Amino acid sequence: MSAPDLRTAIREALAEELERDAAVVLLGGCGEDPGGALGYLRERFGPERVLGAPSSGLALAGAAYGAAVAGLRPVFELASADLITLAMDGLVNRAAKFWHVSGGQGTVPLVARAAVGAGCRRGAIDSQSPCSWLQGVPGLKIAFPSSPAEARGLLKGAIRDDNPVVFLEHRRLRFARSAKGPVPEPDGEAIPLGGARVARAGRDLTIVSAGGSVSDALDAADLLAGDGVDAEVLDLRTLRPLDLEAVLESVARTNRLLAVEEGPRLGGWAAGLLGLVAERALHDLDDAWTLTMAELPIPYSPTLEDALLADAGSIVAGVRARLGLAPGVG
Amino acid sequence: MPGLGAAQPEHATAGYLGAYGRMLLIRRFEAAMERLRALGEVQGPIHPYAGREAVAVGVCMALEPADYVSGHDHGHGHALAKGTDPEALAAELLGRETGVCGGRAGAASVIDLQNGLIGCHGTVGGSIAAAVGAGLAAGRRGRVAVAFFGGPSADLGYFHECMGIAAVRRLPVVLVCERDLHAERARGIAGADVAGRAAAHGMPSQVVDGDDLWAVRAAAAAAVARARSGEGPTLLECRARGLDEDSGGAGTMPRDPLAGARERLLADGVAADVLQELERGVEAELDRAVDRALAAPHPDPAGALATEFSPAR
Numbered sequence: 117m118s119a120p121d122l123r124t125a126i127r128e129a130l131a132e133e134l135e136r137d138a139a140v141v142l143l144g145g146c147g148e149d150p151g152g153a154l155g156y157l158r159e160r161f162g163p164e165r166v167l168g169a170p171s172s173g174l175a176l177a178g179a180a181y182g183a184a185v186a187g188l189r190p191v192f193e194l195a196s197a198d199l200i201t202l203a204m205d206g207l208v209n210r211a212a213k214f215w216h217v218s219g220g221q222g223t224v225p226l227v228a229r230a231a232v233g234a235g236c237r238r239g240a241i242d243s244q245s246p247c248s249w250l251q252g253v254p255g256l257k258i259a260f261p262s263s264p265a266e267a268r269g270l271l272k273g274a275i276r277d278d279n280p281v282v283f284l285e286h287r288r289l290r291f292a293r294s295a296k297g298p299v300p301e302p303d304g305e306a307i308p309l310g311g312a313r314v315a316r317a318g319r320d321l322t323i324v325s326a327g328g329s330v331s332d333a334l335d336a337a338d339l340l341a342g343d344g345v346d347a348e349v350l351d352l353r354t355l356r357p358l359d360l361e362a363v364l365e366s367v368a369r370t371n372r373l374l375a376v377e378e379g380p381r382l383g384g385w386a387a388g389l390l391g392l393v394a395e396r397a398l399h400d401l402d403d404a405w406t407l408t409m410a411e412l413p414i415p416y417s418p419t420l421e422d423a424l425l426a427d428a429g430s431i432v433a434g435v436r437a438r439l440g441l442a443p444g445v446g
Numbered sequence: 447m448p449g450l451g452a453a454q455p456e457h458a459t460a461g462y463l464g465a466y467g468r469m470l471l472i473r474r475f476e477a478a479m480e481r482l483r484a485l486g487e488v489q490g491p492i493h494p495y496a497g498r499e500a501v502a503v504g505v506c507m508a509l510e511p512a513d514y515v516s517g518h519d520h521g522h523g524h525a526l527a528k529g530t531d532p533e534a535l536a537a538e539l540l541g542r543e544t545g546v547c548g549g550r551a552g553a554a555s556v557i558d559l560q561n562g563l564i565g566c567h568g569t570v571g572g573s574i575a576a577a578v579g580a581g582l583a584a585g586r587r588g589r590v591a592v593a594f595f596g597g598p599s600a601d602l603g604y605f606h607e608c609m610g611i612a613a614v615r616r617l618p619v620v621l622v623c624e625r626d627l628h629a630e631r632a633r634g635i636a637g638a639d640v641a642g643r644a645a646a647h648g649m650p651s652q653v654v655d656g657d658d659l660w661a662v663r664a665a666a667a668a669a670v671a672r673a674r675s676g677e678g679p680t681l682l683e684c685r686a687r688g689l690d691e692d693s694g695g696a697g698t699m700p701r702d703p704l705a706g707a708r709e710r711l712l713a714d715g716v717a718a719d720v721l722q723e724l725e726r727g728v729e730a731e732l733d734r735a736v737d738r739a740l741a742a743p744h745p746d747p748a749g750a751l752a753t754e755f756s757p758a759r
Contacts, residue, residue: 178575219548
């Protein structure tokens with residue numbers, strides 16, 4: 117099938133799940149709403165399924181948790197992932213712990229959607245990634261799709277999952293090209309959470325990433341092919357659970373690992389992943405490193421923001437340097 | 447013995463007789479847990495509920511078993527009022543496998559879905575959001591959701607944000623602010639008008655004598671009826687004079703709701719020996735519950751729930 121744009125992907129996933137399961141409800145509508153989806157869905161499914169609510173992370177996350185405990189499958193939208201700070205009580209202190217703390221009495225099948233990501237000139241407080249804030253919370257899943265088609269399948273998987281899920285929609289996916297090489301796109305089906313995906317197979321190097329950075333890694337892999345470097349690109353899809361086995365399997369073949377994260381290195385998921393791989397498979401590694409951002413808030417000025425962010429060019433430059441290739445070879 | 451407030455017999459005093467038994471159970475349960483804590487058997491904190499028993503029990507008298515309740519971190523009062531088995535609750539505080547949450551929750555976070563207790567909330571104000579969320583689901587099933595929260599919670603964002611959602615959507619929710627005026631005075635935060643804040647959201651509210659089981663029950667019954675008929679939420683500000691929390695239960699109680707209920711039952715014609723039999727029954731049930739809980743096994747660290755996530759549907 118031809119890949120949808122993000123707007124269509126999200127709207128269709130929501131519509132299909134609302135259609136499939138009467139317990140699914142949408143809360144909010146304060147977000148960037150890249151589908152313009154909520155107006156359309158409210159008209160189609162009615163105000164009892166698509167509920168307006170104030171732009172409050174605190175109340176939305178708390179109410180979504182209560183609704184999920186009482187039998188609904190709420191999907192709510194934060195205006196931006198930066199505002200997840202206000203939703204942390206409901207998500208971290210309640211939803212993530214309910215299944216365990218209750219002794220398995222019940223689950224909290226909620227989804228918190230949020231636009232995320234730098235590169236769109238939104239400044240320090242509307243560009244940052246909450247991945248590392250959330251990754252250390254047992255019981256909370258983090259889905260971070262890498263393309264509109266992936267977003268569609270993973271959102272359906274997140275809504276069907278019995279556990280609470282933070283679903284991060286990278287802003288750059290809105291501008292994603294509809295086709296990216298020969299990568300097979302999922303056919304509108306739900307993608308169960310927890311498994312990584314080989315976005316591009318290769319033999320010489322494993323580039324692990326998630327969300328908006330995966331397309332940078334794929335572009336870099338195309339450029340590196342010109343150097344005779346055959347890079348594998350692994351799309352984690354979810355940062356928790358983390359499909360460590362898929363990374364280990366890939367590294368066992370390529371012996372080199374690069375983790376690309378749009379976020380600071382210290383406390384980030386990429387650095388954590390390197391530690392886990394070293395612990396389990398040091399014998400497989402010839403080299404391992406991360407490409408992250410400087411330890412700084414993300415600046416507004418396009419000149420400054422671009423200098424801070426990794427892109428295909430900086431991935432390629434880093435790989436060439438680690439492999440000892442002269443710049444511009446090939 | 448009667449069902450400790452769970453049943454609602456036809457005779458006017460009979461429901462209150464059972465409710466008095468439930469209040470006594472909460473008071474005695476708390477004292478028993480404090481004794482076990484002094485012995486090192488209960489190791490976690492226990493936040494006292496003594497002096498507020500009339501609020502939890504009076505409100506729960508107005509509820510059906512399937513209705514939802516969310517509590518704050520003095521949650522053993524809410525749990526016992528809603529019908530949680532005292533043995534399972536004692537076992538929970540003792541960290542036993544037979545605890546209502548398998549020993550995973552402790553006193554402050556008790557969950558008992560079978561009895562409609564969706565959770566107790568140590569993060570202040572969280573119970574309000576939980577009940578409002580449950581109210582979204584409750585309306586579909588003709589159920590009502592009740593939040594218990596302390597007076598200081600009414601100063602937090604949760605309170606106003608959730609009142610806004612509940613009022614706009616006319617959710618079947620009753621918000622029960624349990625004011626412990628003694629404790630609030632000790633902390634220098636007493637004096638605020640909580641009930642009046644509901645007007646800003648177009649929500650009715652009422653100040654209730656939280657030391658009076660009959661007054662709480664009547665106010666709750668009206669609010670629950672309003673919620674169940676689809677007319678929307680109500681805020682009840684229940685003013686209990688309670689105990690000073692900082693005195694560890696040893697403080698003075700200006701007007702003990704438990705003693706007040708006993709006097710009222712006597713004045714309403716309940717014979718003293720009937721009360722004494724009820725009281726002996728409560729003590730005996732509690733003793734049995736604690737003995738059985740103490741004899742129960744501790745959870746096996748290698749046992750169930752060793753996985754992080756619940757199995758996907």
